[in-house]
Amino acid sequence: MSTRHPLTHFGPVDAVIAPLRERYGDRVSVAQAVREQHARGEGLATSLPPDVVVWPLDKHEVSAILALCNHHRVPVIAFGAGSSLEGHVSAPYGGVCIDMSRMDAVVAVNPEDSDCVVQPGITREALNGYLKGTGLFFPVDPGANATIGGMVSTRASGTTTLRYGSMAHNVQCLEVALADGRLVKLGTRARKSSAGYDLVHLLTGSEGTLGVITEITLRLHPLPAEVAAASCAFPTLAAAVDAVTELSMSGVPFARIEFLDEHQVRACNLHSNLGLPESPTLFLEFHGTPLAVKEQAELAQEVAAGHGGTNFEWATRPEDRSRLWHARHLAYFAALALRPGCVSVVADICVPMSALADSVAEARAMIDAEGLVAPILGHVGDGNFHVLFMPMPDRPDEHAAVERVYAAMVDRALAAGGTCTGEHGIGMGKKSKLLLEYGAEVVDLMRSIKAAWDPHSILNPGKIFG
Incomplete structure (x- = not known):
């Protein structure tokens, strides 16, 4: 077996499969059905499977997998629940998918400090089930029953952001396996710190391109009366x-x-x-x-x-x-059920509240003028709304119309001081929109950070800007 892109700088995946099988046995799979299950998330229709899937049980196994892949220059993609919407978990260069779902333990709950320590594979619903009886809960609710690691990686937010903030406000510490396998701890359990660069928030939203998260300390909140x-x-x-x-x-x-x-x-x-x-x-x-x-x-x-x-x-x-x-x-x-057989393109812009009414109205007018099927919904209390475009796969005219409307929505959001994505991230789907939002100079600064953390670019390549 070899990677599907032999002209890239990546090495052949064959070099890591035998060592992975030797170390992890039946927790390694090259079966096509398993690979296809890990080929995409929700939303973006692109289906690009990895060459092999491995299920680690602890941080030391994650570290060893990364060290092996880094040595052989093989791409690595971390996978949680597969609920992301912009192709974050697809494998455009093949490689190794690290499925974190078996690392789903609650390591510690500290009621006096209103925080907890969890492994990345636990889902938000499972965490809140574990917290029953403590008088505390974890409030960030993106809708899907996503894993906490995935929510950190995409800087998720959702229906409760207005009151409790996004993942950026609720992550206190991270333990991360770097590209070469080193394990590092970032942040502290203190409620504030002015010690050096804020690497916790750099990793929160990095979409698996700077490291693989192995442990998370989360802020918890009292259950309302x-x-x-x-x-x-x-x-x-x-x-x-x-x-x-x-x-x-x-x-x-x-x-x-x-x-x-x-x-x-x-x-x-x-x-x-x-x-x-x-x-x-x-x-x-x-x-x-x-x-x-x-x-x-x-x-x-x-x-x-x-x-x-x-x-x-x-x-x-x-x-x-x-x-x-x-x-x-x-x-x-529910929206997909309105048009069986369609594909979905989920627009996700966020604007200042003063621009919200006009932005939503203009989006609806453009959708109707193009004759598209596209409901609108969103967490509008913080200026974030989504358009669920539902073109048919065999209608290029509809896909072209979606691109026109989506591009106009982003232009409108940026002109108002907003962003091309309020919560879904960049992934593979919004790389051009990130460049439009920040410009080449700022995106190049992001690239330089990526090069420092991941010199061989093995971590989730093809995402954000690569």
């Missing part, structure tokens, strides 16, 4: 987004503000049997004391009514709240 959720329908898209802008400026500490346009509401109704009015809709959630939650909810209802909001429906029982948010988490799959 009271939680209430609500949905509210609006007569127009502009009215719903304007309500979000006013709510965000009200000073109320919302836990979540999610937006679904009428197309996405229809998809969720069909997929999750919600029975909501098929109009632009907000999902809201409030955390706090019973009195605080009551005051927040009353203010939200008043603001929403001022923008034409109706059908304000409350969900205070845990099972009702879970049903609402479960439907939101399944929105991506």
Whole structure:
């Protein structure tokens, strides 16, 4: 077996397969079905399988695998749950996929310090299940049941970012296996530090291009005494987004503000049997004391009514709240079900709140003018929204229209001081958009950091800018 790109600087993968099999036995697979399972995540349709998949059990095995691959110049791709959306886990140059799913332990929970130490393969839902009874929880919720390591690697955020921040705000320490196999610890458990470069945040969002994360110290948060959720329908898209802008400026500490346009509401109704009015809709959630939650909810209802909001429906029982948010988490799959056989292109821009209403309205107008099927939804409380483009694979005209609309959306976001991706990362899908956002000089600075950490460029090659 050899790599599929013999003209690159990478060495043949044959050189590492026999040693891997000797050391790790049946935790190494070259079976085509297994390789195909590790060829892509969600979202980007590109399917590029690795040559071999290995499942390490601890950090020392990760270190040894990297040292071996670095010696032979073989590419390495770390794999978590496969839920990323921009081709982060595809293997454009073949090589070794390190599946971290068996490194899923909780190493320590420190209730007095509100933190915990976990291995990268644990999922966020499994972690919160483990934390039951401690009075603490891990709040970052990207929707998918992603692994914590993957969430660190993509600097994930999601529905609760408005209240609790993204992964960038909730990672305190990292242990990382470098390209040559060395294990290093970054950061401390102290709540702040001014000691040297902030390497923890450099690695948070590096998409596996600077090292493979082997251990993570996370900040935890107290479980709120009271939680209430609500949905509210609006007569127009502009009215719903304007309500979000006013709510965000009200000073109320919302836990979540999610937006679904009428197309996405229809998809969720069909997929999750919600029975909501098929109009632009907000999902809201409030955390706090019973009195605080009551005051927040009353203010939200008043603001929403001022923008034409109706059908304000409350969900205070845990099972009702879970049903609402479960439907939101399944929105991506609900949208795909609207057009069986389609492929998905998920746009992900983030703008300052002052530009949100115009950005969403312009996106909807362009989509409709091109005749595309593309619901809009997002965590609009922080200016981040997604367009779920669903072109058919055999319709080049639709794919061309998607590119036109997406390019215009990014141009609009950048002109407003926003970004081409609020939470999905760059991966393979947005390399040109990163260059457009930062320019060649800044991207070259990123390349120089990559060269210092990974001189042979074996770590997730072909991603971000390589």
